[in-house]
Amino acid sequence: MDDHQRIQFDLNQSLKLYLDNPQTIPTEHADSSLADCDDVENLSSDMVDEVLDPIIDAVASNPDAIGRVGAFDNIQCLLKLFPHLPPKTVSKVFDLIASGLAAEADSVHRDIEEDEQSMFRHHKEVLEQYGFLLQWGITALEARAHEKTVGTTVAKGRGKGAKAKAAAAKPWDPVDQVKQALDIMAKTLRVKLQRIFVTSSERDTVISLFTRPSYLILESEQRVKNQDIRMRVFKVLCLAVKHHGHAFGAQTSIVQNLSYFEHLAEPMAEFLQILSEQFDYPQLTDEILKEISNKEFNDNDTKGPKSISTFITRLSELAPRLVGKQIILLIKLLDSESFPLRQSIIEVCGNLITDLTKQDERSADHQKQLDGFFDILEERFLDLSPYVRARTIQVVNKLCDLPFKFPQRRKKITEYATRSLEDKSSLVRRQAVKLLSTLVLTHPFGQLHGGLLAYKDWKARLESVEAELEALRPPEIAEKPSAADETQDDNLFDEETKMDIDAPEGEGKEGEGEDGENKEESAEPEPLPANNSEELIRNLKLTKTYYNDAITFIEQIQKASTLVCQLLQSKTAAEVIGAMDFFCTIDAFRVETARVGTRRMLRLIWTKSNNDEGKGIRMHLIECYRRLFFEAPEDFTPSEAATFVARNMISLTFGTTPAELTSLEQLLCTMMKEGMVSDLVVQKLWHVYGITRQQISKTQRRGAIIVLGMLALAEPEIVVREMETIMRIGLGSYGKQDLALARYSCVALKYMSPAVSRSSENTTTMAKLPNDHAVLAKLSQLLEIPTSSKEWLGVAEQAISAIYALAKHPDVLCTEIIRRKTKVVFAKPSAGEVTDEPMQEDAPEDPSSDVEMSDAPGPEDEEEDARAATPVPKASPKPPQTLSQISKTVELSQLLFIVGHVAIKQIVHLELIEMEFKRRKAAADKAKQAANENGTASKDTAEQDELDLIGGTTEDDFAEAMAHVREKELLYGEKSLLRQFGPLVTEICSSNMVYRNRDLQAAATLCMAKLMCVSSEFCETNLPLLITIMERSDDPITRSNVVISLGDMAVCFNHLIDENTDFLYRRLSDPDASVKRTCLMTLTFLILAGQVKVKGQLGEMAKCLEDSDKRISDLTRMFFTELATKDNAVYNHFVDMFSLLTSEQNLDEEAFKRIIKFLASFIEKDKHSKQLADKLAARLQRCENERQWNDVAYALSLLQHKNEDIKQTIDAGFRLVQATGA
Secondary structure: OOOOOEOOOOHHHHHHHHHHOHHHOOOOOOOHHHHOOOOHHHOOHHHHHHHHHHHHHHHHHOHHHHHEHHHHHHHHHHHHOHHHOOHHHHHHHHHHHHHHHHHHHHHHHHHHHOOOHHHHHHHHHHHHHHHHHHHHHHHHHHHHHHHHHHHHHHHHOOOHHHHHHHHHOOOOOOHHHHHHHHHHHHHHHOOOHHHOOOOHHHHHHHHHHHHHHHHHHHOOHHHHHOHHHHHHHHHHHHHHHHHHOOHHHHHHHHHHHHHHOHHHHHHHHHHHHHHHHOOOOOHHHHHHHHHHHOOOOOOOOOHHHHHHHHHHHHHHHHOHHHHHHOHHHHHHHHHOOOHHHHHHHHHHHHHHHHHHHHOOOOOHHHHHHHHHHHHHHHHHHHOOOHHHHHHHHHHHHHHHOOOOOOHHHHHHHHHHHHHHOOOOOHHHHHHHHHHHHHHHHOOOOOOOOOOOOOHHHHHHHHHHHHHHHHHHOOHHHOOOOOHHHHHOOOOOOOOOOOOOOOOOOOOOOOOEOOOOOEOOOOOOOOOOOHHHHHHHHHHHHHHHHHHHHHHHHHHHHHHHHHHHHHHOOOOOHHHHHHHHHHHHHHHHOOOOOHHHHHHHHHHHHHOOOOOHHHHHHHHHHHHHHHHHHOOOOOOOOHHHHHHHHHHHHHHOOOOOOHHHHHHHHHHHHHHHHOOOOOHHHHHHHHHHHHOOOOOOOHHHHHHHHHHHHHHHOOOOHHHHOOHHHHHHOOOOHHHHHOHHHHHHHHHHHHOOOOOOOOOOOOOOOOOOEOOOOHHHHHHHHHHOOOOOEOHHHHHHHHHHHHHHHHEOOHHHHHHHHHHHHHHHHHOOOOOOOOOOOOOEOOOOOOOOOOOOOOOOOOHHHHHHHHHOOOOOOOOOOOOOOOHHHOOHHHHHHHHHHHHHHHHHHHHHHHHHHHHHHHHHHHHHHHHHHHHHHHOOOOHHHHHHHHHHHHHOOOHHHHHHHHHHHHHHHOOOOOOOOHHHHHHHHHHHHHOOOOOOOHHHHHHHHHHHHHHHOOOHHHHHHHHHHHHHHHHHOOOHHHHHHHHHHHHHHHHHOHHHHHHHHHHHHHHHHOOOHHHHHHHHHHHHHHHHOOOOOOOOOHHHHHHHHHOOOHHHHHHHHHHHHHHOOOOOHHHHHHHHHHHHHHHOOOOOHHHHHHHHHHHHOOOOOHHHHHHHHHHHHHHHOOOOOHHHHHHHHHHHHHOOOOOHHHHHHHHHOHHHHHHHHO
């Protein structure tokens, strides 16, 4: 055989064999050492090099040498053995093919340029041979690399030995060889191959030798991530499409790749962008988009639509104008049932709008396109899929961040976003909140007045402009104000409670335009010439429109804020956090309703932190409040920053409810523990509370002590250090004039006790105070001040609590207080003394302006304040009352209140004594055990043990003694002072026709209820009287107090109350909403805590689901939601509740259905559904009328029973069942 004989190569035949099975390609002229090698492991590198080196030398001198018979077959034989060859040999083979093709490409290009047509046929054969070998080589390389990668992955899961071997034999990744091959392919495709391959079939076949391995490389996600390889593949394909007619083949391959390879969605879009922009060939993109728009997908195919939607979206980002030309066809995808395709069109519209805004053109057609795309987006706000609705909101959110504000569209967008807040999908609601925040952040009304959105300011500006227009307009053309303007209430929104700092000069001043003229202050403009007057009128009209648009936007945001408030109760943490961020945003823009949301946020401090979501909500709440109220402007000095923070903290207490104060207390306590409140801020707060040289408002002083008391929960030393200040202000003349101030001062004093505070580490060393301490004396005086104000009740409650928290012997001190008060009450009335007068509500406080807080006082200032006589506050509505001006009825009511509260606190005091005894006993036992182990028992210890033995004071004995004191001594002991008041309050409560005063009856009832919590004997004796009062009293406050008292008694004496729970459930039908709400909350606690047994009365609570008071219905929903988590409680009582609800005559059918639907939602187990269905189905035969039958049938329709007999019975209808029953 002559080695120089050229092979007769048929490309089509070789491709057919290769695509079928490469191993079947004949290589009869290959070297025998390669062709006859039975064991590939015995094939050494030396054997291969003996065959390969001559071929390399020959090709290096002349690329035509590849076509020799022996050389070509040897290369094909080595390609068959590619998986088994060492990497070095593989590289040599691949380099041989690549370098030979590169040299041949240069030769072809040279001959084409020189028009050597005689060489074209020869070049054709050589190019086919190299192209075939290169395709085979790349395919073999990729297969080998894939196998190595898989092998390494498997080895990683097999233990240490496999890992060590895998590390020793690192996988060979032929990245450099692939790059080299792609570069040479691109070089070859730049040659005018149409001169060599004349027919289209020949040209397509040769081009496929380069494009097929290119698509194969793209199938590997690892290769696509490599930018160098990806760009080289794109270059090869672009050259094939642009110069060699590969457009149709590329279109088919791209569409197929999008269907089968998700990772190619974005790279294919990138390829089309490069093809269009760098190679000026947009036709392929047009054809692919046309094909996609007509493509139909199988219902079970989720992979294809997702990949294509990603492709379209990415293409619209990279080349929006290419997609815009085919948007008419792509719009059809909005009718597709696949939501990812609809999402992609939404994204396309957003990207096209973004592109249009970047264009300089502002023609009518340009605006028409914008309107069309916005119309599509607005329609998709109502798409059936929540994912599409959410994506629509996301796209609009991005558009709002553009420099172009779209003022004409913002009103509708805000309206749609507000509507989306009520969407059923949490995802949609969450995105709607984000969109509203973006709308506020990017609003277009910041050009004239700094951008704040306070409604009252914009309303004042509008009225000022209208006044100027009226002054400039001639009388005959004066416009009549619209109905909306006439009915607009200027006081629609309350002023925000947070005290703003002064704005910098020249920034955000109202009514000041660009020309610097303050239009609001000009009462009458100067006369102007006619032309100037008309121009001014036109400008004022434009300004009026601007103001009207701003007011409309503010009203929309205020409306949305009420809906966002509801999202704060969501079970989804992301939704709650988004709602908090929204309120922080609108608060920064001074939207009045922001304060409603920030206060509603406070309750989130109670979120359970037993999971990551709960912790995230609490931490985000603290962060929001830190940003809102604890961050001063950067240019403030430390003192100014402390003043700013202190004023904000005080403002948080203005107008708050008791529930909000409780939540604020927990929040500030937590922040104090985390070190977010500086000592300088605390000093500022004490300065506001203790200032006497300057008159400040009552609310400001109250707010300061409220906040200080809250901080003292975490650090009691805050109050301990300033005890003298509290005695001078809160317990002094200021407190006596302002009883609310006195009450909060008592609360702060109470927190000095380590037992009351929530400090994790009790840093205070303060022990219990002796009874003659000045603080306790001041507290006692507060209880005896002559007043008929109902505020005294709150003061008395907190003063007694403070005494029990601070005094060493509080029972002795309270005994003296009660005795002195009793002498005053039952002393003989003097001439002219009032004998009967109801307790008075406090007169409304005259608002007085808050003063600016100066720096914290120095030592000289404090001494001066201490020496200065305390002035009487001017804001006092009336001088303090004297004893002669207070009626005996009021004094008796106050005495009974003190007696009742002392009784309750005495019980708590006894419990604390018992706990302290147990603690000391445990500590003594531990010390004794340690001493015995060391053999060092002291004489004192022995004596103590002897005393313990003599007294027999074990824990059980001590507990029995405490129980005896509580049961027999407090109300029935011969020396007990409380013994005298039991018969007294019983007589007053039972003789309500004699003691007609309403306040006295309320105080006596409350006192008797508290005494009943002390002794079971007293409770059992007076329980019928208390229930009678609850049933017959006309005072809703009295009824509410009795309900709460019965709840307390249920905890203390469960056996007595358990038989009378029916009376409690009756209050759920009380005509007064406050009583009903109190009863619902009490029963919620008792049932969930397991204090009372439910005996079929849950139906009464279920009726509250349809209560007209939203707070009651919300509380009931919360109750059943929590009850459903406790041992199938809803399932166990479902039939009883159903029976009660069906027998209720005043419950209409629709309300009944809503209640049953809500309750049935908690029946989740199939077993429970089937059992309930069987029980309810048995009622169908006993139904006496159609309403009863419909109720049972509706309940059965809500249960997943899957019982065909029940279904047939229901389908038969009521009449048939009635006839059968007869």
